[in-house]
Amino acid sequence: MRRHFCPRTAATCVLLVYTICLMGAGFNHANDIVQGDWFPYRHAPLSMNVYWTSLVALDPLAAVLLWLKPRVGLAVTLAIMVSDVAVNSYGVHGLDYHGWYACGSLQLQAMFLRFVVGSLPFVWPNGNRSNAESAAIAKPESE
Secondary structure, three states: OOOOOOHHHHHHHHHHHHHHHHHHHHHHHHHHHHHHOOOOOOOOOHHHHHHHHHHHHHHHHHHHHHHHOHHHHHHHHHHHHHHHHHHHHHHHHHOOOOOHHHHHHHHHHHHHHHHHHHHHHHHOEEOOEEHHHHHHHHOOOOO
Protein backbone atom coordinates (compact mmCIF):
# COMPACT_ATOMS: atom_id res chain seq x y z
CA MET A 1 0.00 0.00 0.00
CA ARG A 2 1.36 3.38 -1.00
CA ARG A 3 1.56 6.15 1.60
CA HIS A 4 0.17 9.51 0.63
CA PHE A 5 1.94 12.79 1.23
CA CYS A 6 0.25 14.66 4.06
CA PRO A 7 0.68 18.42 3.63
CA ARG A 8 -0.50 19.16 7.17
CA THR A 9 2.20 16.93 8.64
CA ALA A 10 4.84 18.43 6.34
CA ALA A 11 3.83 21.98 7.30
CA THR A 12 3.94 21.02 10.98
CA CYS A 13 7.45 19.58 10.54
CA VAL A 14 8.60 22.79 8.84
CA LEU A 15 7.14 24.88 11.67
CA LEU A 16 8.93 22.63 14.17
CA VAL A 17 12.24 23.26 12.39
CA TYR A 18 11.57 27.02 12.50
CA THR A 19 10.71 26.77 16.21
CA ILE A 20 13.79 24.74 17.12
CA CYS A 21 16.09 27.13 15.25
CA LEU A 22 14.49 30.26 16.72
CA MET A 23 14.53 28.90 20.27
CA GLY A 24 18.14 27.78 19.86
CA ALA A 25 19.11 31.25 18.65
CA GLY A 26 17.26 32.83 21.58
CA PHE A 27 19.13 30.57 24.00
CA ASN A 28 22.45 31.52 22.36
CA HIS A 29 21.70 35.21 22.87
CA ALA A 30 20.58 34.54 26.45
CA ASN A 31 23.85 32.70 27.08
CA ASP A 32 25.80 35.68 25.71
CA ILE A 33 23.92 37.96 28.14
CA VAL A 34 24.54 35.61 31.09
CA GLN A 35 28.25 35.50 30.27
CA GLY A 36 28.68 39.16 29.33
CA ASP A 37 25.87 41.14 30.98
CA TRP A 38 23.42 43.31 29.01
CA PHE A 39 24.75 44.35 25.60
CA PRO A 40 27.52 41.75 25.69
CA TYR A 41 28.75 42.38 22.15
CA ARG A 42 31.16 45.15 23.16
CA HIS A 43 33.23 44.78 19.99
CA ALA A 44 30.22 45.85 17.91
CA PRO A 45 28.72 49.29 17.34
CA LEU A 46 25.93 50.10 19.81
CA SER A 47 23.17 49.66 17.20
CA MET A 48 24.35 46.12 16.40
CA ASN A 49 24.76 45.36 20.10
CA VAL A 50 21.18 46.49 20.80
CA TYR A 51 19.86 44.49 17.82
CA TRP A 52 21.64 41.28 18.79
CA THR A 53 20.60 41.67 22.43
CA SER A 54 16.96 42.21 21.42
CA LEU A 55 16.99 38.82 19.71
CA VAL A 56 16.95 37.20 23.17
CA ALA A 57 13.25 38.17 23.26
CA LEU A 58 12.39 38.40 19.56
CA ASP A 59 13.51 34.88 18.56
CA PRO A 60 11.37 33.05 21.17
CA LEU A 61 8.48 35.46 20.53
CA ALA A 62 8.54 34.54 16.84
CA ALA A 63 8.63 30.83 17.76
CA VAL A 64 5.53 31.18 19.94
CA LEU A 65 3.71 33.30 17.36
CA LEU A 66 4.26 30.58 14.74
CA TRP A 67 1.78 28.45 16.67
CA LEU A 68 -0.58 31.08 18.10
CA LYS A 69 -0.78 33.52 15.17
CA PRO A 70 0.86 31.71 12.23
CA ARG A 71 0.78 34.58 9.71
CA VAL A 72 2.27 37.01 12.21
CA GLY A 73 4.81 34.42 13.35
CA LEU A 74 5.89 33.66 9.80
CA ALA A 75 6.21 37.35 8.95
CA VAL A 76 8.21 38.04 12.13
CA THR A 77 10.43 35.01 11.48
CA LEU A 78 11.16 36.21 7.95
CA ALA A 79 11.86 39.76 9.16
CA ILE A 80 14.21 38.49 11.88
CA MET A 81 16.14 36.29 9.48
CA VAL A 82 16.47 38.90 6.73
CA SER A 83 17.63 41.54 9.21
CA ASP A 84 19.92 39.14 11.08
CA VAL A 85 21.68 38.00 7.92
CA ALA A 86 21.98 41.63 6.78
CA VAL A 87 23.42 42.80 10.12
CA ASN A 88 25.80 39.85 10.37
CA SER A 89 26.88 40.27 6.74
CA TYR A 90 27.74 43.87 7.52
CA GLY A 91 29.73 42.68 10.53
CA VAL A 92 31.69 40.13 8.52
CA HIS A 93 32.18 42.11 5.31
CA GLY A 94 31.86 45.74 6.42
CA LEU A 95 33.50 45.65 9.84
CA ASP A 96 35.86 42.77 9.02
CA TYR A 97 34.75 40.43 11.81
CA HIS A 98 36.41 37.14 11.09
CA GLY A 99 36.99 33.73 12.54
CA TRP A 100 34.83 30.65 12.67
CA TYR A 101 32.21 32.14 14.95
CA ALA A 102 31.52 35.17 12.75
CA CYS A 103 31.72 33.41 9.39
CA GLY A 104 30.27 30.09 10.54
CA SER A 105 27.30 31.77 12.21
CA LEU A 106 26.63 33.84 9.12
CA GLN A 107 26.67 30.76 6.90
CA LEU A 108 24.27 28.89 9.19
CA GLN A 109 21.94 31.90 9.38
CA ALA A 110 22.02 32.36 5.61
CA MET A 111 21.20 28.66 5.17
CA PHE A 112 18.25 28.97 7.57
CA LEU A 113 17.10 32.13 5.77
CA ARG A 114 17.11 30.23 2.45
CA PHE A 115 15.10 27.45 4.08
CA VAL A 116 12.57 29.96 5.46
CA VAL A 117 12.21 31.77 2.12
CA GLY A 118 11.93 28.50 0.21
CA SER A 119 9.41 26.87 2.53
CA LEU A 120 7.33 29.92 3.43
CA PRO A 121 4.88 29.60 0.51
CA PHE A 122 4.09 26.03 1.57
CA VAL A 123 3.35 26.87 5.21
CA TRP A 124 1.69 30.28 4.79
CA PRO A 125 -1.91 29.89 5.99
CA ASN A 126 -4.43 30.28 3.19
CA GLY A 127 -7.80 30.55 4.90
CA ASN A 128 -8.09 27.41 6.99
CA ARG A 129 -5.46 25.53 4.98
CA SER A 130 -1.84 26.02 4.06
CA ASN A 131 -1.08 26.46 0.36
CA ALA A 132 0.30 22.92 0.26
CA GLU A 133 -2.95 21.52 1.64
CA SER A 134 -5.01 23.55 -0.82
CA ALA A 135 -2.91 22.24 -3.71
CA ALA A 136 -3.25 18.65 -2.49
CA ILE A 137 -7.03 18.99 -2.27
CA ALA A 138 -7.28 20.59 -5.71
CA LYS A 139 -5.19 17.85 -7.33
CA PRO A 140 -5.75 14.55 -5.52
CA GLU A 141 -3.25 11.80 -6.25
CA SER A 142 -4.49 8.99 -8.44
CA GLU A 143 -4.14 5.54 -6.96
